[in-house]
Structures are given as C-alpha cells and as structure tokens.
C-alpha cells in the first residue's frame with residue numbers, strides 16, 4: 208500500500224484528524240474523524256453523474272473539510288477513501304468502476320497533488336470491514352469476515368489483522384461465488400451465484416419470477432410479509448448464503464462473521480436461520496460467531512478514516528477506538544473553547560441525494 212508523505216508536516220495540534228471519504232452510488236460522504244473514531248465535521252454531496260466530475264466533487268468535499276478542520280485547530284494528517292470498483296491500493300488507482308464511470312483513475316495522486324496530504328484508498332467493502340473489525344476484541348478482530356449485503360454482495364476477509372486484496376485487487380467477491388451448481392443465471396454471466404439468490408436485487412427478482420406481488424420489497428420478504436412464496440424465497444436465499452459462509456469458514460477460519468448492508472436490518476430474521484443452517488452444514492465444528500454490523504451505514508466512512516491515519520504512518524495502536532467513542536455525539540472542545548459546540552454538518556443538497 209502506498210504511503211505518500213508529500214506535504215505532510217509535523218503535527219501542530221493535539222487533536223489530529225483523518226479526512227475520510229466514502230464514495231457511494233448516490234452520495235459522497237466526507238468527515239473529519241479523530242483518533243478515537245469521533246466524527247467532528249461532516250460534509251456530503253450527491254455523487255452526481257459518472258465521470259471526472261465525481262472526482263472534482265470529492266476534491267471539493269475534502270478541501271472544505273481540510274479548511275474547516277484548520278479553522279477549529281484540528282490537524283489533518285491524512286486522507287482515506289473508500290470507493291466501489293476494482294481498487295489498487297498500492298498505486299492508489301481505481302482500475303475500473305462502472306458506476307462512477309472511472310477507468311484507471313489515479314485518485315490518490317490527484318488528491319495528494321491538490322491537498323498536500325498522504326492518501327490511501329481501498330474498496331468500499333474492505334474499508335467498511337476494516338472499521339467493523341477494528342471494534343472487535345483483538346482475537347476475533349484479527350480474523351474476521353465482513354459481508355455487506357445490499358443490492359449486491361461484497362465481503363472483506365480479514366486474516367491476522369490484514370484485509371486481503373488479492374492478485375488482481377478483487378478479493379472478497381463473495382456475491383459471485385457459485386453456490387448452486389447449474390443454478391439461475393447471474394447478472395455477471397455465471398450461473399448459481401450467491402447474489403442471484405441472496406441480495407436485495409436477487410430476492411426480489413426470484414420472488415417476482417415465481418408470481419410474487421410486484422409491490423413487495425426485499426425488506427418485506429425479510430419481515431415475513433410476502434406470504435408463502437416470499438417465505439420460501441427467503442429461506443432458499445438463507446441456504447445459499449449459509450453455503451457461501453460455510454465455505455469461507457472452512458477456508459479462512461474466522462472468529463466472527465459480521466453481516467452488514469441493507470439486508471442486515473432483518474436482524475434475527477436473518478441471523479438465527481443463518482446460524483442454524485450453517486450449524487447443520489458443518490459436521491465437525493461450530494460456526495463462527497455471527498453478528499450484525501455495529502456501525503451500519505457509517506462503517507465505510509470510519510474505515511476510510513483508518514486508511515487516512517495509516518496513510519499518515521499511524522500504527523493501529525495509535526487509533527484508539529471503542530464502540531462508545533465512535534457513537535459519541537458530544538463535540539470536542541476545540542481551539543481552547545471549553546463550551547460545547549454543535550458538530551458542524553455541512554451537507555449540501557444539489558438535486559438528488
């Protein structure tokens with residue numbers, strides 16, 4: 208992974224922050240986050256149309272965060288970015304991201320040139336998994352799997368404290384793991400992929416193809432509101448997910464599997480049958496602990512903050528997070544002002560959000 212130090216000066220403030228950016232399909236979510244994981248300043252913009260403009264808007268967010276941080280006597284030390292696509296963290300380049308319209312986009316070097324801070328980028332699911340794992344006790348956190356289940360399925364494999372990236376930067380492609388031999392065709396062209404059976408899009412597609420009510424959503428299926436057909440589709444989806452996670456369990460021996468993404472809102476309707484099915488599939492060992500994402504939609508941004516501190520050369524031990532601190536809504540007393548100040552929310556709404 209690259210650690211660019213161009214323009215990185217010695218800290219001049221006791222409160223050091225990373226500038227974190229989570230690039231999503233509809234929203235760019237930026238924040239200044241301190242070493243305790245507390246979010247001090249936020250700024251969001253719509254992602255907007257694909258292409259070069261996405262990077263311009265990302266730059267605008269980070270420039271504002273840097274300026275506002277300095278105004279509050281915070282010291283920005285590095286920038287971390289989580290983004291969809293095929294992400295080469297070593298070169299800081301997004302090799303390909305169809306949703307952003309990017310091919311060979313040198314994100315890290317462009318941001319460093321403009322903002323004079325070291326930059327580290329990663330795939331969004333890997334960034335989110337990094338943040339979730341950071342909150343686990345050292346044992347399970349060092350060997351865990353984070354699975355983001357939304358419209359599609361992505362994963363981060365954390366082994367001995369390191370997130371696997373793979374030879375072609377594509378590790379964690381759990382959604383396109385074939386789990387049903389000769390099964391239904393996936394959008395990727397393969398057959399029987401997990402995503403075709405258990406993802407927001409896959410569940411709804413299968414439900415409707417079998418005569419289900421077209422007004423029902425994946426959340427309705429998860430809540431048991433979609434009748435017998437919905438219950439069966441949900442059950443078959445859970446079985447597909449259990450097959451994929453059983454394979455991962457036997458390959459990587461994680462201490463914990465963390466389920467995130469929109470479908471994790473199903474809570475026990477997902478976790479209980481998943482645990483039961485995995486137990487029945489594993490003959491001679493217990494499944495690892497299954498737990499719902501703690502950070503939810505904030506995981507990607509907090510993971511980007513860890514990347515920002517790592518870009519600045521901080522060791523993991525220098526990033527002291529706890530479940531309490533990352534959810535701490537009380538602001539720091541900044542710049543010698545001891546009276547509480549509201550956390551600035553610099554959101555702007557340009558059209559869709």
Ligand SMILES: [Zn+2]
Pocket residue numbers: 382383384393394395396397400402
């Ligand atoms: Zn597929």
